[in-house]
Amino acid sequence: MKIAVIGTGYVGLVSGTCFSEFGHSVTCVDKDPRKIDALNQNVMPIYEPGLDVMVAKNRSARRLHFTTDLKAAMAEAEAVFIAVGTPSRRGDGQADLQYVFAAVEEAAAYIQDYTVVVTKSTVPVGTGAKINDILAARLDKSLFDVASNPEFLREGAAIEDFMRPNRVVCGADTDRAQAVLKELYRPLFLNETPVLFTSRETAEVIKYAANAFLATKISFINEMADLCEKVGADVQEVAKGIGLDSRIGGKFLHAGPGYGGSCFPKDTRALVSTADEHKVPMRIVRSVVEVNEERKRAMADKIIRACGGSVDGKRIAILGLTFKPNTDDMRESPSLDIIPALQAAGASIAAHDPKGMDEARELLENMEFCDDPYEAMKGADALVILTEWNQYRALDVGRMKDLLKAPVMVDLRNIYGRADLAGEGFKYVGVGRCPE
Template sequence: MKIAVIGTGYVGLVSGTCFSEFGHEVICVDKDVKKIENLKKGIVPIFEPGLDTMVVRNAEAGRLDFTTDLAEAMDGAAAVFIAVGTPSRRGDGHADLSYVMAAVDEIAALIKSYTVVVTKSTVPVGTGREIKARLSAKLSTDMFDVASNPEFLREGAAIEDFMRPDRVVCGVENERAQGVLKELYRPLFLNETPVIFTSRETAEVVKYAANAFLATKISFINEMADLCERVGADVQEVAKGIGLDKRIGSKFLHAGPGYGGSCFPKDTRALVRSADDAGVDLKIVRAVVDVNEERKRAMAAKVIGGCGGSVAGKKIAVLGLTFKPNTDDMRESPSLDILPALQKAGAEIHAFDPKGMEEAKHLLPGVHFANDPYETMIGADALVIVTEWNQFRALDLGRVKDLMKSPVMIDLRNIYGRADLASHGFHYTGIGR
């Protein structure tokens, strides 16, 4: 089956490439000429483990191509996926649907035979209905259907999530559209992956509800960490104690500096705004958003406390800048709140991240970027771990201590233990411990 994918950002590129791995003919479309030229050469614009190899393999097999010409991509396509950005709209937190609707208008002018228009982008409930109305103003309704097929991709594990997902959710109106999506996901049916068909509105809510629930777990355990610090408990043991309850589960119960990335922040804000429009006050989700914003701001104070109450004139070594490991994504990373606050307090920041520094250079002016983790530590008054990359988990602590001016570690991800650091002569500050 031939499909077109509009947008070669994270969701569009991963989804299109994985569909081609299923054996479908896929053409990914983007207006960025340079990006398309690079993709045709096998140069992938994002870091996602295994994606570059998969892109090259499927392109060489003739199943995956890239173009700036939507008409070329849609010619003979059974489905067109909209996978453009839906960032938070400035000022009110609503999802900005301008890119989605611009794509819809272009699609409307190019549909020549029955086509399923599928939203892969995360969109508020009711967007599918709006897209249908927009297309209906220009086309006969027997020429198209509109479906919702939300993505559930974790950055750093996106290929595994697409190829072996927990579930696939498809919001459709009729059996005709359902048949197209069934064929697209046929390899997963053979693997007995749960493929759930719902109404469009239900599918749209499922995506937001899933992200809001996971964000809630993060904010919850971060609040428990604050309590643990005050009463002498250990949040990691608390997380284990509740996570072994199968009704709760252990995932997303890792205390830290707050969530970031391309999904949780904007999706929780957009869900609150959509609910407001519907006359529903989502008190829990609203609190999750507030707790997370406060959390990120509070981390600079935690670092300053770990440094004895002041960082003025001190050199601070920072390991990790991206919002999570195994990605180069800096969007709404806690580092973007923490590092500027430390600079404002008088600190000199030297930082290293395995994949995020190119983007960070544009976002964190005044930060000195090192070539490796140990370079950041030379003469440092404190070491701060912001992102839990694997290569930071087994640092040579003897070497670290020798390089630093003062043996102080503030571990915002709890990847080390107090006893281990104490045995090496470090003053250690963790989260919720």
């Protein structure tokens, strides 16, 4: 099949590349000529393990193309995926759909034969109906259908999630649109991947409900962590104890500094906003949002307490800036709240991240960016682990002690423990473990 993908951000680039790996002919379109030029030279705009190799392979096979020419991309396309950004709108937290609607209006001008217009971007329920109205005002209804095909890609594992998903959700209201989507995902049908066909509105809600539920698990275990610290329990053992219950499951039960990234923060806010518009109470999800915002602020206070109640004039070494490992994404990362709070309290910051420092330099000011983790530790009054990159899981404890001015580790991801630092005189502070 021939596919056009509008948008070469995270979702569009990964989805388009993986569809080409399925054997389809894919053209990805973006308005930014510099991004397209870079992609045509196999330079990726994001860091995602394995993506550059897959792009090169499918470009070489002439299944994957990048262009700024939407008209050419849509020529003979049987499906066009809308994969542009839907950032939080200022004021109400709702998803900003201006880029989605603009893409649909531009695409409408080039639809000549039957085409399925598919939203891959995360959009509030009812967006598909609005897209249908936009197209119906410009085209004969026999020329198009509108479908919803939400993505469930984890940054750092996106290719695996697309190629071997635990499910695919397709919101399509006509047999004709369903037939196109079935053909697009035919390789997954052959692998017996569950493919769920629903109405457009149901598919739109599924995406938000899934992210809100996962965010709820994170905020829940973070609140349990606070209780564990007060009563002398260990949140990691609590998480294991409840996660072994198949009704609960162990994933997303890792206590830490709060969730970030491109999905959970904006999607939970958008879901609350949608519920407000329809006068439906959304008390649980609203609380999840509030708990997460408070969590980031509380982590700065935790670091300050570990440093004796003040960081004024102290140097703090930070390991990890991105919201999670295996990505360069800084969007809504806890580091964007924690580091400025420490600086406001008088601390100087030296930081390292394996992939996120270029982006971090644009977002964080008046701090030192270091080439390796040990450089950041030199002369520091405390070491803080903010992101659980594998590079930080086997640090040389003796070398750390020699470099640090004071042997203090604040491990906000619980990748170490007191036993790991035994005999070196470290003060170790984890999350949701025995009292500090």
